[in-house]
Amino acid sequence: MAKRKVAYLMVQQILRIIFLILISNLGAMAMDPLNLPHCLGPCSTVENCFHDCVAQGFPKGGTCIGITLAQMDCCCKWS
Numbered sequence: 001m002a003k004r005k006v007a008y009l010m011v012q013q014i015l016r017i018i019f020l021i022l023i024s025n026l027g028a029m030a031m032d033p034l035n036l037p038h039c040l041g042p043c044s045t046v047e048n049c050f051h052d053c054v055a056q057g058f059p060k061g062g063t064c065i066g067i068t069l070a071q072m073d074c075c076c077k078w079s
Contacts, residue, residue: 019067039075049074 053062
């Protein structure tokens with residue numbers, strides 16, 4: 001029981017750190033309108049995020065980003 005609680009707390013801490021890193025990076029990107037990501041929609045509806053972004057003119061492709069697996073979006077990379 002104690003091991004389960006410690007593991008749960010560790011997972012929460014790791015998720016908080018990831019969330020803070022994402023927020024700090026998105027905050028820096030939001031200052032420059034050229035760096036706003038172009039998102040194609042939920043990753044569950046996009047067959048291949050990387051190749052779909054390349055096909056739409058984003059040579060660096062794309063990746064699925066989001067806080068939870070259920071809410072991830074396919075966003076293309078500008079640079």
